[in-house]
Amino acid sequence: MDVGLFSQYVMNGLMLGMMYALVAVGFTLFFGVMDIINFSHGDVLTVGAFAGLATYLGLVEIGVSWPPAQVAIVLAVAIVCTAGLGAIVAKYLVLPLKDAPALNTLLLTLMLGTVLHEAIRLFYPLGANPQRFPSLLPTDAYTFGNFTLRIDNMMLLLAGTAVIVGIHLLINKTKLGLAIRAVAQDSETAKTMGINFTLIVLITFAIGSGLAAFAGILHGLYYSEINFAMGLLLGVIGFSSAIVGGLGNIYGAIIGGFLFAALQTIGVLAMPFASAYKDVFAFGVIILIMAWRPTGLIREKISERV
Amino acid sequence: MSGDAERGLVVEDVHTAYDKADVLEAVSLRAERGKITCLLGSNGSGKTTLIRSILGLTPPNRGRIVFDGTDLTDLPTHKVIAAGIACIPEGRQVFPKLTVEENLRLGGYQETSPKVLARRLDRVYETFPLLRERRQQISGTMSGGEQAMVSIGRGLMSAPKLLLLDEPSLGLSPILVKENFNIIRRINEEGITVFLVEQNVRQTLAIADFGYVLSKGRVVAAGTAEDLSKTTEVHRAYFG
Incomplete structure (x- = not known):
């Protein structure tokens, strides 16, 4: 295969991997602190993307036309919206059910997800149709043979990398991160250290959901289009990525996200005649990996309780 | 502060139940400031439940828990800790x-001054030099005795006024048990009020000032450590 074309596939795979990783980190954070699966996560991403789009339209309406300001405000509003939504989900759906079977929370968040994307379909103007997402970043491009390097894609990749590095630093180098890790390992002992458990759970859900908005905007900027159902597949893929990496492990989730994107890309490369089957191929391989390593790729090195 | 009567820990008529099974019935006791007070009792007598009730992990259904004049009864756990209580679980x-x-830094979670934290960390490392050597080791890979040091050091990181210890000698070798009791005595000599929950009657009474015996969720005996070592209630509580 041509090197240029191959590079194009790699670039696309990295972009997808970034989105999946961001979504997967959310799933793994929620599972870490509350041992639950929040199935509304994908639809929270959709809410973030639409909040960003609505903000953009509002900005145009009031005459803010400088793209850097637009990008910053769109991102900020989308992230604040979903962070708030995540905290509300934690406070009113997840925490009250903490003594109930985890399946109940799973069902509840699944239903909430349906409410969210159906609400967008019904109440957003022409919400049933795909919406054009504006290109807010410079679209200059350099062409090398069959490979076109677009500045906006480079910026998206760098921004995504920066966010992932930021999350790593937050979790490992800050007091908040230490508290999150303590709650994830043993919430009861964490409480007796003087950690405000409820607050840490709300903050963790806000962080995870804020990441989803970031991924949603990334998706919009990359594909120039969003739709009310975009969160469904992204949610399932993010969830699979988190599981395959080892649920509860942030690095596992990131690796899982990029792995899934790699599998999709390989699927397209290996079967150019049937690229529609790339998801079938990717999920198939994920199933095989799970059969081989039922607890995910990154195994816990130490047993939780001696 | 509401006077001397409320200094230290006061547990008054506490009833605690899990689901519908009563575990604690009308438990009243005091841990006087500056003293070592112990609570003896066999497995299932409700000792850990009392600790959980004090910490707000399993709030009591009835009764009152007061520490240095602050009513802890309905406080969430992090506010109980803020009142100056630490627990070695x-x-x-x-x-x-x-x-x-x-782990140690989590013990001092509510202290905001890095300077104060660094000083306390230093003190813990002076008490347990081994922990300084191993400070980057993952705690789960340590032996039981080493983890006991981490747990005690962590409990001291908040510079608590009251330290609750729940069976600190459980699962340790006899030599370590002895060392553990010495450390508890030293902690108390530094002015920290100690509430020690134990099954190890003889060694506990040897360092305690005052003691209570819990059996089937009720306090069945109370007295100075000296008196308790003589009474038969202690034996009855263990051997039925």
């Missing part, structure tokens, strides 16, 4: 995937 419960130093 049963089974040590170090965070297995965190390093020794991270």
Whole structure:
């Protein structure tokens, strides 16, 4: 295969991997602190993307036309919206059910997800149709043979990398991160250290959901289009990525996200005649990996309780 | 502060139940400031439940828990800790995937001054030099005795006024048990009020000032450590 074309596939795979990783980190954070699966996560991403789009339209309406300001405000509003939504989900759906079977929370968040994307379909103007997402970043491009390097894609990749590095630093180098890790390992002992458990759970859900908005905007900027159902597949893929990496492990989730994107890309490369089957191929391989390593790729090195 | 009568820990007529099974019935006791007070009792007598009730992990259904004049009864756990209480939990419960130093820092979670924290960390390392050497070790890979040091050090990181210890000698070798009791005595000599929950009657009464015996969720005997070592209630509580 041509090197240029191959590079194009790699670039696309990295972009997808970034989105999946961001979504997967959310799933793994929620599972870490509350041992639950929040199935509304994908639809929270959709809410973030639409909040960003609505903000953009509002900005145009009031005459803010400088793209850097637009990008910053769109991102900020989308992230604040979903962070708030995540905290509300934690406070009113997840925490009250903490003594109930985890399946109940799973069902509840699944239903909430349906409410969210159906609400967008019904109440957003022409919400049933795909919406054009504006290109807010410079679209200059350099062409090398069959490979076109677009500045906006480079910026998206760098921004995504920066966010992932930021999350790593937050979790490992800050007091908040230490508290999150303590709650994830043993919430009861964490409480007796003087950690405000409820607050840490709300903050963790806000962080995870804020990441989803970031991924949603990334998706919009990359594909120039969003739709009310975009969160469904992204949610399932993010969830699979988190599981395959080892649920509860942030690095596992990131690796899982990029792995899934790699599998999709390989699927397209290996079967150019049937690229529609790339998801079938990717999920198939994920199933095989799970059969081989039922607890995910990154195994816990130490047993939780001696 | 509401006068001397409320200094230290006061547990008044506490009833605690899990689901519908009563575990504690009308438990009243006091841990006087500056003293070592112990609570003896066999497995299932409700000792750990009382600790959980004090900490707000399993709030009592009835009764009152007061520390230095602050009513703890309905406070969430982090506010109980803010009142100056620390706990060394049963089974040590170090965070297995965190390093020794991270565990210790969590003990001082509510202290905001880095200077004060660094000083306390230094003190813990002076008490347990081994922990300084191992400060980057993942706690889950340490032996039971080493984890006991982490757990005690962590409990001291908040510079508590009252330290609750839930069976600190459980699962340790006889030599370590002895060392553990010496450390508890030293902690108390530094002015920290100690409430010690134990099954190890003889060694506990040897360091305690005052003691209570819990049996089937009720206080069945109380007295100075000296008196308790003589009474038969202690034996009855253990051997039926």
